Amino acid sequence: MLKNLNIEEVLFLDIETVPQAPEYNDLNEKWQQLWEHKMQFQINNDEPAEVLYDRAGIYAEFGRIVCISAGYVLQKHGELFFRVKSFYDEDEKKLIQNFFNALNLFSKKGKRRLCAHNGQEFDFPYIARRALVNNVRLPKILDIAGAKPWEVKDLLIDTLQLWKFGDYKHYTSLSLLCELFNIPTPKDDIDGSQVAEMYWEKKDIDRIVRYCEKDTLAVANLLLKYKGDKIIPIENMEVA
Structure with a gap:
């Protein structure tokens, strides 16, 4: 499968998400109750649900998208480069709509497949769910509710699922696989656990986008x- 994959037909995605509100106490009473119900089986030692609110960003019902980055591989003079464009806006609906508009343009240019790490369980459904919440029409490639795995396997690529080799129990982070395969990653940047702080407290969207x-x-x-x-060196990344 991968041997015959044309890498230049793939659009690579990553999203960054945060909780809907900066703090648990910023939620109204109904949403606090809903969050407590969501966390009822994850609370230990009678801790209140509010101590787990920093996890809210990973759930599309309680979080929101603050950045989507999309990039593709291209060749110039026999060398591989990576061109990436990011979509971010305080208005989540506008962010998603702008990304979908670009997605349609990418498709017309031959980028007919999407790829993300853990995309099957996170990025793809999260984008689709937040689009529905914001009343944004889904593009065909993400309009897959109820689709069978074999119906979308040629459209949506998940580097985590590829690594699993059919093992449903096994989760491996992107950072671990990059270390395993000697893929250089920046050491002076934030990690996913700091995104909410960067967004709500430090108001540093530029740093989130770079990450x-x-x-x-x-x-x-x-x-x-x-x-x-061969991999693409970070100096060959071009930001649109």
Whole structure:
């Protein structure tokens, strides 16, 4: 499968998400109750649900998208480059709509497949769910509710699922696989656990965007490694 994959037909994605509100106490009473119900089986030692609110960003019902980065591989003079564009806006609906508009343009240019790490369980459904919440029409490639796995396997690529080799119990982070395959990643940046702080407290969306873009390149390089090809150095990343 991967041997015959044309890497230049793939659009690589990464999203960054945060809780809907900066703090648990910023939620109204109904949403606090809903969060407590969501966390009822994860609370230990009678801790209140509010101590787990920093996890809210990973749930599409309680979080929101603050950045989507999308990039693709191209060749110039026999060398691979990675061109990436990011979509971010305080208005989540506008962010998603702008990304979908670009997604349609990418499709017309031959980028007919999407790839993300853990995309099957996180990025793809999260984008689709937040689009529905914001009343944004889904593009065909993400309008997959109820679709069978074999119906979308040629459209949506997940580097985590590829690494699982059918093992449903096994989760491996992108950072671990990058270390395993000697894929260079920046050491002076934030990690996913700091995104909410960067967004709500430090108001540093630029740093979040840079982090998202570099993760997108990391996903592309991981897929290149799976194919047995050379990776793209970070200096060959072009930001649109």
